[in-house]
Amino acid sequence: MTPDRIGADAAVKALAGWSKGQGERDEITRTFRFDDFKQAFAFMTAVAMKAEQMDHHPEWFNVYNRVDVVLTTHDADGVTTLDLELAGFMDTLARKLG
Amino acid sequence: MTPDRIGADAAVKALAGWSKGQGERDEITRTFRFDDFKQAFAFMTAVAMKAEQMDHHPEWFNVYNRVDVVLTTHDADGVTTLDLELAGFMDTLARKLG
Amino acid sequence: MTPDRIGADAAVKALAGWSKGQGERDEITRTFRFDDFKQAFAFMTAVAMKAEQMDHHPEWFNVYNRVDVVLTTHDADGVTTLDLELAGFMDTLARKLG
Amino acid sequence: MTPDRIGADAAVKALAGWSKGQGERDEITRTFRFDDFKQAFAFMTAVAMKAEQMDHHPEWFNVYNRVDVVLTTHDADGVTTLDLELAGFMDTLARKLG
Numbered sequence: 465m466t467p468d469r470i471g472a473d474a475a476v477k478a479l480a481g482w483s484k485g486q487g488e489r490d491e492i493t494r495t496f497r498f499d500d501f502k503q504a505f506a507f508m509t510a511v512a513m514k515a516e517q518m519d520h521h522p523e524w525f526n527v528y529n530r531v532d533v534v535l536t537t538h539d540a541d542g543v544t545t546l547d548l549e550l551a552g553f554m555d556t557l558a559r560k561l562g
Numbered sequence: 563m564t565p566d567r568i569g570a571d572a573a574v575k576a577l578a579g580w581s582k583g584q585g586e587r588d589e590i591t592r593t594f595r596f597d598d599f600k601q602a603f604a605f606m607t608a609v610a611m612k613a614e615q616m617d618h619h620p621e622w623f624n625v626y627n628r629v630d631v632v633l634t635t636h637d638a639d640g641v642t643t644l645d646l647e648l649a650g651f652m653d654t655l656a657r658k659l660g
Numbered sequence: 661m662t663p664d665r666i667g668a669d670a671a672v673k674a675l676a677g678w679s680k681g682q683g684e685r686d687e688i689t690r691t692f693r694f695d696d697f698k699q700a701f702a703f704m705t706a707v708a709m710k711a712e713q714m715d716h717h718p719e720w721f722n723v724y725n726r727v728d729v730v731l732t733t734h735d736a737d738g739v740t741t742l743d744l745e746l747a748g749f750m751d752t753l754a755r756k757l758g
Numbered sequence: 759m760t761p762d763r764i765g766a767d768a769a770v771k772a773l774a775g776w777s778k779g780q781g782e783r784d785e786i787t788r789t790f791r792f793d794d795f796k797q798a799f800a801f802m803t804a805v806a807m808k809a810e811q812m813d814h815h816p817e818w819f820n821v822y823n824r825v826d827v828v829l830t831t832h833d834a835d836g837v838t839t840l841d842l843e844l845a846g847f848m849d850t851l852a853r854k855l856g
Contacts, residue, residue, distance in 0.1 A: 501815055505806045506608035506655075509705065510600045512799045516709045521795055523821040557604075560658055599717055603708045607803065610701045614807045619697055621723040698804045702851075706800035753800075756854055 467537060467544040475543045479551050485534055490542030492551065496531045496558050503561050504529045507554075514553050520546045565635060565642040573641045577649050583632055588640030590649065594629045594656050601659050602627045605652075612651050618644045663733060663740040671739045675747050681730055686738030688747065692727045692754050699757050700725045703750075710749050716742045761831060761838040769837045773845050779828055784836030786845065790825045790852050797855050798823045801848075808847050814840045 472484040475492050485491035498504040504526060515521045523534040533554065535547040570582040573590050583589035596602040602624060613619045621632040631652065633645040668680040671688050681687035694700040700722060711717045719730040729750065731743040766778040769786050779785035792798040798820060809815045817828040827848065829841040 501806070501810055502608045502611045503655075505611065505803075506604040509607040509799075509803065510604035512795070513600045513603065513709050513712045516795060517712050521822050523819070525817070525819040527817040528815050557601075599708070599712060603705075607701075607705065610697070611807050611810045614697060614811050615813075617811075619724050621721070623719070623721040625719040626717050698807045699851075701807065702800040702804035705803040706796045709796045709799065753797075 466539050467546045469537070469540045469542045469544050470548070472543045475548055475551070478548060479555065481555065482551060485536070489536050491534050491536035492543055492547060493532065493534045494551070494554070496533065496554070498529045498531075498561055501528050504531055507531065507557055507561055510557055511550075511554055515550065518546060518550060520550060522550065564637050565644045567635070567638045567640045567642050568646065570641045573646055573649070576646060577653065579653065580649060583634070587634050589632050589634035590641055590645060591630065591632045592649070592652070594631065594652070596627045596629075596659055599626050602629055605629065605655055605659055608655055609648075609652055613648065616644060616648060618648060620648065662736050663742045665733070665736045665738045665740050666744065668739045671744055671747070674744060675751065677751065678747060681732070685732050687730050687732035688739055688743060689728065689730045690747070690750070692729065692750070694725045694727075694757055697724050700727055703727065703753055703757055706753055707746075707750055711746065714742060714746060716746060718746065760833050761840045763831070763834045763836045763838050764842065766837045769842055769845070772842060773849065775849065776845060779830070783830050785828050785830035786837055786841060787826065787828045788845070788848070790827065790848070792823045792825075792855055795822050798825055801825065801851055801855055804851055805844075805848055809844065812840060812844060814844060816844065
């Protein structure tokens, strides 16, 4: 079942701290910063488990305490409710660790 | 260099939430509980990185959202400043995730 | 949906390296050893992702390069096909890392 | 203590599978591919522990089963023996998981 496509503009309004991606794809992006590498990677580990559970995976870049995330849904050719859910999970966890 | 042995009694007084272990060894123990398995395992991942950095490792048991930890320093045959440091790291992180 | 209960005896025959647990429950157990703590914890991380995906979690104990696992299915009051699947995942990964 | 700068050209010759980075910095890069996301992230976890132990961290990008790594040593303004060591650790582990 393909999830509902909502598009980057609507997703960015529904979330806080996310922006439209700069690529040609319909995608959203956010940079997270943590106290150190340990906390950044603990964040990534919990997100990795959520992603595997959802079978929906981020594109992400990490260096030290920074994690840059890009979310989109390939099957829907744009941002969907899956991306909203994964973004919300990240936001809640980052607030705790922040 | 062997770290200073302080013993379980002194360690338990210096920390909050830790008890003397029930084994024959001089050791301290604490049970951590989290919202779910993801947060328990994210906690374990950050602690694993700290442990590897210190070259000082916990004995720990996990089931779902619970993590039971036992700390002691084999080389010193009892609880040392290394255990205090690792316990303090766990306590700080668990408070954030709690 | 409750998975099929197969029992520890049948599970131990179907697997290699697993034993019946020593507790009162119907359960299976295996000890894994790795080169070092990093590989033990990398193993645990992949298993944690599989467990979360299956919504079926191990009871496990770790110290340094050793991981002791106990598997059973609480809802079925014994060993089921879920435990077989998780055990098989662990065995395949441990062979790679071994 | 600043580690010895060896430069990307020499590093690429000493390693197998690594290339000079395309950025302006003196850096080396390699793309790793695994069977699936679980194995990619287990790889990242072991590498994260090694990185924290060395206090020397990669820049890396992940999507699903792919991990793109860039290594350089900021303090030395180029590739050093630290990068060789971390690259070698990654190569050994990736061979096991591959």
